[in-house]
Amino acid sequence: MRRRQLILGLGGASGALAFTLGLGWLQSRGRAQPPAALLPLPIGEMGFALTNHRGEPVRPADWIGRPTMAFFGFTWCPDVCPTTLSDISGWLDELGPDADRLNTVFITVDPERDTQQVLADYLANFDPRITGLTGPLAEVERAVAGFRARFEKVPRDGDYTMDHTAGVFLFRADGRFASIIDYHEDRRFALPKIRRVLT
Amino acid sequence: MKSLILSALLTLSAAPVLACETFTLGDLNIEHAWSRATIGADRPGVFYVEITNNGSTDDALIGIATPAAGMPMLHETVVTDGIASMPHAMSIPVPAGQTVELAPGGYHGMLMGLTTTLAEGDSFPVTLSFQNAGEVVVNVEVLSLRAEGPDCDDAN
Structure with a gap:
């Protein structure tokens, strides 16, 4: 401890x-x-080594060549995370086959509880094109730092919860940062933003 | 009569949805009580509902209780500078003439210490305590983890 x-x-x-x-x-x-x-780094300048929910190693360089949609969360989160994953699943549905060209990633900020298997069980409820990432806390922190995102472990009623950056990050295929879909932003703006990185 | 029409509507709709049931407590109408399925009972569950105050006196939701969870509480999701946090809500105002939603991304009931896994299609009772109106028990329908709300004819 x-x-x-x-x-x-x-x-x-x-x-x-x-x-x-x-x-x-x-x-x-x-x-x-x-x-x-303070903008997120281009993906090519990020450095982290995480593992996806299928057990494969993932490095930022793997994402170059395809546009990327990424967000941070944790599976113990009752409200924001299922809502965002549900939104993202809906966007992927609407984009149809175009969305196959996206790297869509959910990076846990709670690797202590969110093991590879936990992520796999959780993501089975959402669009199969969403890839979950976990790994040692230090590597999660490197990823968060690259995105200029933040998270904090907050003790709560004998347990803990995580405060975390809630926006959805969009990057172009060459790795340059494009935009963020804010959590409380009108969802009508989301699809045009995603389509912009797909063109 | 109202309930007769309601049950007729429920029978007519292709898939009757429990979450579309309306509960009345004095001037308060309570509807769209739903939750999301959980994976196991270790994670907290969530509780959403819509409360309309048709009266001329302000009220407030001051607590929830349910046999489904050992420690249910009221929370609010707040996003400050892009960071989401979930502070406790001591009470949720239900002003006269207004509708208050406990809905994804805002106020919600957080069901800590689930006594059982919440599976899609299950339902469980939640007792809502109001400052003035007192208590009412509503049936909560468990929708999928991916659900964004019940699909009611009268829903917006």
Whole structure:
């Protein structure tokens, strides 16, 4: 338990360091941009090694060549995550065969509970084109840092829950960041955004 | 008479949906009570419902109880700067003349400590406690994990 806290602490510290470095980089580029404009890295510049729910290793370079739609969550989440997975499944339905060209990924921020098998059982309820990713916490943190996303483990009633970035990230086939579908954004804007990265 | 029409409608519709049942408590109408299927009983379940206050006095939902979960509570999904969190909601206002939804992405009941897996097609009772109107028991229909709400003729 103590070791886990230590690891979490280190993760948090490195996350904070990455954020500070990112902020420094941003400030050196000019004061016009607010910190909120910290954009996800191009996929080609990300570094992480995760495992998908089928047990295959996944590295960011594997995604280059196809547009990518990705979001963070955890399977113990009762509201946001099933809703987002349900939305995504609906979008994939509407896109039809075009959606076969997308990398659609769900990255857990709770690898402690979300093992490969847990992800596989959970994703069986949604569109089969959604790939779940898990791995060591440090690798999840590297992925989150690359997306400029955030997550936090929050103790709750003797258990815990996860706060996490809720938007859906879209990247072009060459790996450049395209846009985010915000959680509370009007869902009518989602399909045009996805179609834009598919063209 | 109203219930007669309602049951007639239910019989007519291709697949009668339990979640479309309406419950009345004083000036409150409670409908669209549904939940999502869970994988096992370890994960928390969720509870959604729609409450309309037809009266002229404000009320508030102050608690939920159910034999399906040891620790049911009211939560609200809040997205701040893109980060989703789920703070406790001490009570959910049901103002006079308004409809309040516990729906995906907002207020919801969080069913911690499930006593059993919630399987699609199951139903379970939930007791809603209101500040003024008192208590009412509603039947909650378990829809698929992928569901976004019950498919009722009167639903928007």
